[in-house]
Amino acid sequence: MILATGNVETSKSRIKALVVDDEPSSALILKSILETHALGVQCARNPTEMYDCLRQTEFSIIFLDYKLGSINGLELLPEIIKLCPRAKVIIITAYGSIDLAVQAMHKGASGFVSKPFECEKISHELERAWSATKRLKTAVALPSSANGIVGVSPAILRIHEQINRMKD
DSSP, X not given: OOOTTSOOOOOSSOOEEEEEOSOHHHHHHHXXXXXXXXXXXXXXXXXXHHHHHHHHOOOSEEEEESEETTEEHHHHHHHHHHHOTTOEEEEEESSOOHHHHHHHHHTTXXXXXXXXXXXXXXXXXXXXXXXXXXXXXXXXXXXXXXXXXXXOSHHXXXXXXXXXXXXX
C-alpha cells in the first residue's frame, strides 16, 4: 500500500475513514485529501453524528478535532476506542502544541495533525496508521505455538520463519 503517492492497493472493500470536525470547510479539505488516497470518507459535525456513524460503520481511521464547539475531543477518545478498538484515531487541531500532542497520545490517539492541513503530514499519518494495522494483523495471525516469542518487528518475524523452517 503506497499512500504517499495516492496509489493505494486495497482489498475488495475500501478503507473507511471518519472525519469529525465542526468546521465544514476544514472537514471538506480533509475529506478531499483522504479521497485522493482512495479512502471511503464520511464526515460528522458533532459527537451525536459521530456516534451514529460509529454504530453503523467500522472505520479504520478516525480524524477527530480537538475542539468540537465546547467539547474537548480528547474527552471522547476513551469511548471511541471502546466502540472501535481497531481504529486508529488521529487528533486534528488548530491549537497544536507538543504538550497537547503528548496528552493525546497518552489518551490513546495514534497521531496528531495541526491545521491548516499539509498533504504530506496527512499522508505520513495514514502510512503510520496503515503500518500499525498491518503489524497488528500479522501478530494476530501468528500461530499459537509462537515458541513464547512475542513481537511483530521484521527481525522477530524472521526468527519465527527460521524456527518454523527448522521444525519442518
